[in-house]
Amino acid sequence: MPEPDATPPLEDLTDEQLLGRHRSGDEKAFEVLIERYRLELFHFLARFLGDRTSADDIFQEAFIQVHISAGTFDTSRRFKPWLFTIAANKARDHLRKNKRQKAASLSASVDQHQDGGQAFIDLMEADLPLPQEKAQQKETGQIVRDVVSSLPEHLREVLLLAYFNRMAYREIAENLGIPLGTVKSRLHAAVGTFAELWKAQAPKDEDAPG
Amino acid sequence: MPDPTHQTPEPRDPANQPGTPGVPIVSLGEADGQALDTLLTSRAQGADQGPAPAGSGERVQKARELLGLLDTDQPDDPPADLTARTLAAVRAHEQRQRFSQQVQMLAEPRRTLGVSWHQVVTAAAVFLIGTSLLIPVMERQQADSRRISGAANLGMTGRAMGQYAVSNEGQMPRGEVRPGMSWWEVGQSQAGHQRGIESNSAHLYRLVWKGYISSADLSCPENAFADIARLTRDHHDWTGPLAVPFSYQNQYASHVPRLNEAPDMALVADRNPLFDVYQGRIIYDATTPMNAPSRSHRSTGQNVLTANGVVAWGIRPYVETLGADTTDNFWTVDGVDVYTGRETPANPFDSFLVP
Known part of the structure; x- marks a missing residue:
């Protein structure tokens, strides 16, 4: 019979609870949180940045920022949007630094709208x-x-x-x-x-x- | 009713928008936009199918197919050690942060309890400068205070001597003496001693044990060895040479001095600097100039009580003596260069103040 005051496994805690535990100095809780978002955040970054190596770097930077700002996070709010906002900001900064010009060739094959007006497409x-x-x-x-x-x-x-x-x-x-x-x-x-x-x-x- | 959150598409300004330059922006028409909103809202709610506006089913399906293209790009999974490396990066950041703080603390002006060393040093300097200016002033004020207090005690001693004289046929305080006796054996004499009193201070102390003045009043504030608390009327002398506060007119001449014989004659003054204390006994200090001031007030001078009851402060040990019609050094006996503790005043008008 489990102890009445037995704490639930970390894996059963919500993101916000895990971050709260991390703020209290529980590094294992932070590890669980990172692992929980390993696939989803990495895939988001890989798609956003178009580059696995950069995604790997920004993933780490994002969690360092989470660690730094954990004290200011309102745990009554959802963690996931906050995490993705941090990651997106980091990714955007990364792209600006690297000034990618990759898809310039694609633009040539798209109809140009030189008149400056808004173009629309009808999916049907x-x-x-x-x-x-x-x-x-x-x-x-x-x-x-x-x-x-x-x-x-x-x-x-x-x-x-x-x-x-x-x-x-x-x-x-x-x-x-x-x-x-x-x-x-x-x-x-x-x-x-x-x-x-x-x-x-x-x-x-x-x-x-x- | 129109959706209040719906806005017209943003004006396109590629120069101000981050992203790929040269890609023209093409937006969805209103119907496709609504279909997209329906699709994405239902996905956000955890369902891939949601209620679509009437007549938009096909558009929603078209949007779903279009967005389904996105699923064809499945990035490879991240490295398995990404979590471990991220944790290590967080720890490394923490370590750098601590190191940086330490470096910053060393680089900044050092602080103690919220006050910089610079402030501490400045405050200390101000304090030292202040006290270096203040302490001499305070010390001078305290010395003046002690000198005035000593003068007041000498004034009380003068009044006590006057009362003593009234009660003793005009005599100064004086016990049994014999010519040629030693007079510097302070603390060795007893009242009625058969051999007489061998301490000049014991004669002055008669004012205390005869009840004319208290030992506290017959004292000099500068004397650190006054021993006042132990002195009572049962004593007949101070307990030792260092405890004696004043020097008193030597009582060992054959002539018994009377208080009214020479009103300007010095009777009591601060301690005679020619007689020092060595190993508990009085000795003559031949190195001290005959005209040196008393050491009682840091060699700045001495309070002097004359026979007429007047107390005056003087730097030199001289008083005008009517009888001699000249100045008299009250530390010495005229014609005596070396003192053995048996010298006596040269004449009835010669002041010779000794312990």
Whole structure:
């Protein structure tokens, strides 16, 4: 029979409880917290940065920052959006320092809107090519990676947070410090631009009727 | 009702937006935007399917398929040791932080209890300068105070001597003496001693044991060996040479002096510097100039009580004596160069103040 006052295993604690334990000097709790986000945060960073080595570095920097700022974290709030905000800020700084110019070539294949007005895409009419077979998935994955990487950072960021990390719009707005409407407009622009870039880069189906 | 959170797309300004330069921004139309919002909101709530606005099912599905492309890019899993390396990085950061703080503490002005050493040194310097100026002033004031207090005690002694004289046929305090006796055996004499009193101070002390003055009043504040607490009317002399506060007119002449014979004659003064104390006994100090001031007040001078009851402060040991019509050094006997403890005043007007 378990002791009445037995503490639950660290793995059963919430993120916020783990951070509270870490603030009290429990390093094991911090280790559990890091491990809990190892896959999810790393994948977010790898997609955002487009580079595993940078993702590895920023992952560590993000948790160092969490450690430094742990004392100021309000444990009544959710830890995950806070963590991803920290990581996104670090990643953005990293990108600015490295001034990536990688996808300049992609832009050449996209229709230019020289008039400066807002361009729109209609998904129903865009005739977007979608991979039908598993064999295509690997090749598709690489193109998708390039396309995502070519998105402006502020769009890529909200797209990744909303889609892969399943953050609510309100959480994204709160943690990025932008209005909710801006989150929406950025997401619409991110998906629209992604669709346009994908359409330009996707492998053409040779058998498709012309 | 329109969604209050919905805003028109942001104005595009690639120059101000971080990201890939040259990529034109293409947004979704309103219907596709709503479909996207529906899809992502349901995902945020943990479901991949959510209620879609009427008529938008196809658009939601289209958006789902489009976003499903994102799933084709599955980054490789992170290294297994990422957690361990992250923890190590956190520890290393902590260590650097501590080291940095230590370096900063060493680099900064050192502090003690919230006060820098600079402040401590400054305060100490101000304190030392202040006290170096203040202490001499305070010491001078205290010395003046002791000198005045000693003068007041001598005044009381004068009044006690006057009362004694009234009660003793005009005589000064004087016990049994015989010519040629030693007079510097302080503390050795007893009242009514058969051989007489061999301590000049014992004659002065008669004022105490005869009840004319207390031992506390018959004292000099400068005398650290006054021993006042132990002295009572049962004593007949001070306990030793160092305890004697004043020098008194030598009572060992054959002539019995009377108080009214020479009003300007010095009777009692601070201690005679020519007679020092060595191994508990009085000795003559031949090295001290005959006109040296008393050492009682740090050799600055001495209070002197004359026979007329007046107390005066003087730097030199001289008083005008009416009878001699000249100045008289009251530390000495005219014509005597070396003292053995048996010398006596040269004449009835010669002041010779000894312990």
